Amino acid sequence: VGGRDRFVGAEPIDVLKTVFGFPAFRGLQGDAVARVMAGADTLVLMPTGGGKSVCYQIPALCRRGMGLVVSPLIALMDDQVAALRQLGVNAAALHSELSEDEAFRIRADLADGRLDILYVSPERLLSSGTLDRLTRQSISVIAIDEAHCISAWGHEFRPEYRALESLPRNFPGVPRIALTATADPRTRDDILAALAMPHAEVLSASFHRPNLIISARPKGGETKQLIAALDRRRGDASIVYCGSRARTERTAATLRDKGFPACAYHAGLSPQEKRAALHRFRSGEPIVMVATIAFGMGIDRPDVRAVVHLDMPSSAEAYYQQIGRAGRDGLPSDTLLLYGGEDMTRARYWLDQSAAPESEKRVMRGRLEAMIALTETTSCRTRALLACFGEVLPEPCGHCDNCRSPAPTFDGTEAARKLLSAVYRTGQRFGALHVISVLRGKPSDSASRNGHDKLSVWGIGKDGSETFWRGVVRQLIARGALRMGDEHGGLALNDEVARPILRGDEPVMLREDAIEAETASGRKGE
Ligand code: ADP
Numbered sequence: 001v002g003g004r005d006r007f008v009g010a011e012p013i014d015v016l017k018t019v020f021g022f023p024a025f026r027g028l029q030g031d032a033v034a035r036v037m038a039g040a041d042t043l044v045l046m047p048t049g050g051g052k053s054v055c056y057q058i059p060a061l062c063r064r065g066m067g068l069v070v071s072p073l074i075a076l077m078d079d080q081v082a083a084l085r086q087l088g089v090n091a092a093a094l095h096s097e098l099s100e101d102e103a104f105r106i107r108a109d110l111a112d113g114r115l116d117i118l119y120v121s122p123e124r125l126l127s128s129g130t131l132d133r134l135t136r137q138s139i140s141v142i143a144i145d146e147a148h149c150i151s152a153w154g155h156e157f158r159p160e161y162r163a164l165e166s167l168p169r170n171f172p173g174v175p176r177i178a179l180t181a182t183a184d185p186r187t188r189d190d191i192l193a194a195l196a197m198p199h200a201e202v203l204s205a206s207f208h209r210p211n212l213i214i215s216a217r218p219k220g221g222e223t224k225q226l227i228a229a230l231d232r233r234r235g236d237a238s239i240v241y242c243g244s245r246a247r248t249e250r251t252a253a254t255l256r257d258k259g260f261p262a263c264a265y266h267a268g269l270s271p272q273e274k275r276a277a278l279h280r281f282r283s284g285e286p287i288v289m290v291a292t293i294a295f296g297m298g299i300d301r302p303d304v305r306a307v308v309h310l311d312m313p314s315s316a317e318a319y320y321q322q323i324g325r326a327g328r329d330g331l332p333s334d335t336l337l338l339y340g341g342e343d344m345t346r347a348r349y350w351l352d353q354s355a356a357p358e359s360e361k362r363v364m365r366g367r368l369e370a371m372i373a374l375t376e377t378t379s380c381r382t383r384a385l386l387a388c389f390g391e392v393l394p395e396p397c398g399h400c401d402n403c404r405s406p407a408p409t410f411d412g413t414e415a416a417r418k419l420l421s422a423v424y425r426t427g428q429r430f431g432a433l434h435v436i437s438v439l440r441g442k443p444s445d446s447a448s449r450n451g452h453d454k455l456s457v458w459g460i461g462k463d464g465s466e467t468f469w470r471g472v473v474r475q476l477i478a479r480g481a482l483r484m485g486d487e488h489g490g491l492a493l494n495d496e497v498a499r500p501i502l503r504g505d506e507p508v509m510l511r512e513d514a515i516e517a518e519t520a521s522g523r524k525g526e
């Protein structure tokens with residue numbers, strides 16, 4: 001096997017072939033490797049499955065010294081170490097879940113200069129004992145994996161990552177390579193600033209994943225919609241993302257009743273339960289993981305055939321990362337986002353209420369609005385999603401739901417005016433269901449108690465079904481004419497957007513298919 005520096009002097013491409021067994025570099029890998037070999041700092045942006053690991057593993061072997069890899073997740077480190085060991089690379093991981101014996105053995109290997117690559121969690125790396133040991137070693141390269149964790153704007157912020165700013169002082173002259181699958185420009189700038197590498201070259205791959213079939217539909221009988229999506233992929237692995245822990249448990253139970261091998265995963269599970277769930281997922285057996293966003297980084301199963309969102313993510317970035325867990329093997333895979341007006345008003349409301357500084361809220365709001373716009377877009381969804389990352393797809397993708405069956409629209413100006421009037425006349429404190437029942441003139445205690453059956457808007461929407469009106473509400477929310485006025489879900493007008501519509505100055509085109517889809521799947525939600 002030979003010592004640690006046995007590949008020093010070898011050509012990177014030869015190491016790629018002989019150690020990793022790949023015939024050629026893929027995409028930006030060659031460029032990234034060349035830069036690190038030359039001793040320069042680099043930031044690599046590549047979608048999940050793009051092949052980021054090779055970018056630092058090859059320089060780690062070909063440069064003198066040991067490669068140091070900062071990684072946020074133990075499961076991720078252990079996977080990488082196991083894979084490298086199979087290739088004959090002497091890799092190890094230092095983290096909090098090692099036994100005393102294991103930690104002792106790794107420290108001994110480290111002291112003897114036997115390790116090719118060491119994975120380490122950020123808090124472990126910067127603890128004084130470890131830092132002392134490492135600064136005594138010769139280090140070939142420092143890789144910062146999942147580098148977006150350093151950005152407070154991101155959806156996976158890890159405060160421990162902030163301390164990585166001190167790396168150049170502790171390891172002067174050692175080239176650094178930061179890697180992430182998060183593409184938005186804001187996060188990228190944040191990474192460069194936080195790692196104190198303003199002059200790093202940024203290598204950015206295309207984020208287009210042509211094998212992902214993106215689709216989104218308004219909620220309408222979620223359980224049925226979910227089962228229909230998963231049925232197509234029975235016998236495969238799927239992930240279902242939910243907005244809350246309780247919902248993962250409930251949904252997993254429902255799916256098990258329907259004969260799916262479903263398993264809930266969220267941050268409230270014990271470490272043993274988490275490990276067992278991950279083990280099942282990794283084993284290759286058919287499984288439906290019903291999870292919160294806690295199930296994320298380091299999920300490295302290549303054959304996930306479907307990702308379904310039962311709740312809308314808070315940003316296009318989070319959405320992209322989550323659907324990106326499907327089809328890492330490059331085979332066609334389905335993604336389905338189910339969305340509803342209430343998700344949107346709630347997300348906006350809580351963002352407004354949050355104690356975060358206004359500057360931060362502005363950024364989060366921008367991201368949320370981009371996500372909402374994605375749900376209601378009538379043009380190519382893949383293109384709209386990539387546009388969020390500043391990438392221009394020259395042609396429509398041809399296989400997202402909107403490309404396959406373009407969404408017809410109709411002139412919904414009158415319907416929109418009626419609905420906004422009803423919200424206004426009922427005092428801007430009632431939820432969608434009440435407002436709709438007033439429009440449709442449906443007698444109820446609440447309507448008579450509040451005198452709503454005497455209003456001019458009573459019954460002016462009789463000709464539309466409840467489902468139709470729910471579609472109108474959602475689309476008016478999406479375009480910002482309606483908002484959640486209080487924490488009870490009461491709808492209120494956003495004057496700036498609503499007024500021109502009410503006055504009849506602003507035509508409102510609505511998606512027809514969205515409304516039909518709700519009718520077709522039966523409208524009773526859960
Ligand atoms: P990422 O970290 O970007 O999600 P990985 O480094 O895990 O991606 O690589 C994704 C997959 O691509 C792995 O299965 C890996 O073996 C494969 N791969 C990486 N580089 C190459 C290459 N040059 N040629 C062929 N396959 C590659």
Ligand code: ZN
Nearest residue numbers: 380397400403
């Ligand atoms: Zn498309």
